[in-house]
Amino acid sequence: xxxxxxxxxxxPALLHLFDTKDKITVIIDVFRATSTMAAALDNGATKxxxxxxxxxxxxxxxxxxNSVTAGERDGKVAEGLQYGNxxxxxxxxxxxxxxxxxxxTNGTRLLHMVxxxxxxxxxxxxxxxxxxxxxxxxxxxxxxxxxxxxxxFNLEDALFAGAVAARVQxxxxxxxxxxxxxxxxxxxxxxxxxxxLKRGAHYKRLSGFGLESDMVYxxxxxxxxxxxxxxxxxxxxxx
Amino acid sequence: xxxxxxxxxxxPALLHLFDTKDKITVIIDVFRATSTMAAALDNGATKxxxxxxxxxxxxxxxxxxNSVTAGERDGKVAEGLQYGNxxxxxxxxxxxxxxxxxxxTNGTRLLHMVxxxxxxxxxxxxxxxxxxxxxxxxxxxxxxxxxxxxxxFNLEDALFAGAVAARVQxxxxxxxxxxxxxxxxxxxxxxxxxxxLKRGAHYKRLSGFGLESDMVYxxxxxxxxxxxxxxxxxxxxxx
Numbered sequence: 282x283x284x285x286x287x288x289x290x291x292x293p294a295l296l297h298l299f300d301t302k303d304k305i306t307v308i309i310d311v312f313r314a315t316s317t318m319a320a321a322l323d324n325g326a327t328k329x330x331x332x333x334x335x336x337x338x339x340x341x342x343x344x345x346x347n348s349v350t351a352g353e354r355d356g357k358v359a360e361g362l363q364y365g366n367x368x369x370x371x372x373x374x375x376x377x378x379x380x381x382x383x384x385x386t387n388g389t390r391l392l393h394m395v396x397x398x399x400x401x402x403x404x405x406x407x408x409x410x411x412x413x414x415x416x417x418x419x420x421x422x423x424x425x426x427x428x429x430x431x432x433x434f435n436l437e438d439a440l441f442a443g444a445v446a447a448r449v450q451x452x453x454x455x456x457x458x459x460x461x462x463x464x465x466x467x468x469x470x471x472x473x474x475x476x477x478l479k480r481g482a483h484y485k486r487l488s489g490f491g492l493e494s495d496m497v498y499x500x501x502x503x504x505x506x507x508x509x510x511x512x513x514x515x516x517x518x519x520x
Numbered sequence: 521x522x523x524x525x526x527x528x529x530x531x532p533a534l535l536h537l538f539d540t541k542d543k544i545t546v547i548i549d550v551f552r553a554t555s556t557m558a559a560a561l562d563n564g565a566t567k568x569x570x571x572x573x574x575x576x577x578x579x580x581x582x583x584x585x586n587s588v589t590a591g592e593r594d595g596k597v598a599e600g601l602q603y604g605n606x607x608x609x610x611x612x613x614x615x616x617x618x619x620x621x622x623x624x625t626n627g628t629r630l631l632h633m634v635x636x637x638x639x640x641x642x643x644x645x646x647x648x649x650x651x652x653x654x655x656x657x658x659x660x661x662x663x664x665x666x667x668x669x670x671x672x673f674n675l676e677d678a679l680f681a682g683a684v685a686a687r688v689q690x691x692x693x694x695x696x697x698x699x700x701x702x703x704x705x706x707x708x709x710x711x712x713x714x715x716x717l718k719r720g721a722h723y724k725r726l727s728g729f730g731l732e733s734d735m736v737y738x739x740x741x742x743x744x745x746x747x748x749x750x751x752x753x754x755x756x757x758x759x
Contacts, residue, residue, distance in 0.1 A: 291530065291673055292534060293532055294537075295531060295533055295534070295671070295672075295673070298533075298670075298671060298672055306719070331575055351697045360697070391639060431537075432534070432537060432700045433534075433537055433697070433698075434530055434697055434701065435697045436697040436701060438698055439697075439701060456675055456721055456724065457721065458675040458678075458720050458721050458722075459672075459673045459721050461675055461677060461720060462673065462675060462701065462705055465704050465707075465708035466701055466704045467704045467708075468704075468708050469599065469704035469707050470704075480698060480700050481697050482695055483696050483697075485695065
């Protein structure tokens with residue numbers, strides 16, 4: 282039996298070049314949507330409902346009992362929502378047993394762009410090994426899809442894709458230059474993800490908002506070993 | 521005076537995210553259009569007329585005295601044209617004093633997509649230092665534009681962009697994640713461009729056509745120290 286294929290899509294603006302049908306798609310939005318998703322689910326959130334707009338977030342939050350609405354615009358909690366997009370806002374003693382209704386710009390948009398995938402999961406450094414183990418076990422073709430920043434390539438999502446690819450490369454056929462490039466980023470970072478990402482545009486933007494500790498959180502490997510998986514529009518823990 | 525900015529565009533499908541107006545744009549199509557352009561001009565071609573289609577190539581070749589028509593489709597000389605897209609086909613004793621009418625798929629298309637740039641030049645490893653020196657001297661904002669392969673990111677163009685960026689980084693403001701990523705590729709390659717690119721999809725494709733020696737040529741640094749620059753639709757040597 283031949284090995285399944287692994288590819289990386291560096292930006293939603295390139296997604297049309299890929300066929301996601303029947304493949305496992307890993308949505309990557311390191312700063313900070315998919316890091317927060319791993320944190321909230323690992324800390325006991327029942328589920329996460331990813332929504333595109335603030336108004337939708339408010340409306341769904343009002344309908345669902347024991348829910349928390351969350352989302353940011355320009356680094357601040359969006360008007361009408363209760364919480365932000367920081368993984369540190371969702372410790373177990375707060376989020377356990379609750380539904381998180383979350384709106385983010387880039388990550389949520391990409392989640393809704395992918396059609397026909399066999400499974401959609403989310404990944405970031407806090408669940409790096411869990412994601413790697415999951416895709417290795419499934420033995421299906423995989424697309425690592427970077428949410429990027431308003432369609433612009435970003436360093437943190439590509440670095441995470443490279444970290445995953447480096448871990449699973451023996452179990453996949455990789456004939457994809459984007460994947461090779463991401464693995465070079467991972468080689469250059471040599472495990473020091475946060476230090477490496479200080480050269481990125483997002484570091485400058487988020488540290489300007491005082492969010493440096495968030496970036497440390499989002500680049501800390503394997504502190505939330507769960508696989509968030511999309512089921513009927515909701516992200517839940519894969520079991 | 522503040523330094524000019526340097527950015528990298530990884531695919532023509534991302535070009536709409538960049539403003540090329542009044543900037544120097546470097547078109548990069550390492551395998552093999554911009555390598556062949558450097559070779560032909562350095563070896564004495566009067567000018568190169570880049571055209572999009574085979575039929576246009578034939579028509580222009582018929583009109584211009586002392587011209588050579590060239591271009592490939594699927595790794596072979598296109599029907600109706602005289603020569604191919606290999607830099608080794610254009611030694612001085614053949615091309616000197618002639619006009620090269622050249623059609624290539626990805627590189628030529630990108631040349632025609634860029635509007636309003638202050639200058640458009642072409643770059644590849646054979647003219648790596650010449651391109652780096654040129655953009656440093658101009659003191660203008662620069663976009664390194666990768667031709668890629670049918671809009672898909674490719675390793676060789678990004679590696680060249682990284683090699684240029686690494687050379688000029690002290691003379692530019694770089695707040696562009698694509699550029700940082702390309703520099704990581706350059707770090708990982710450590711000057712062994714051909715060896716590094718053996719992991720790329722294009723290596724597999726071109727070596728399947730028996731074009732390995734072309735790839736060695738295209739990745740040999742500074743053997744053709746010229747700057748091909750677009751003037752009135754023709755590429756000529758910048759002096």
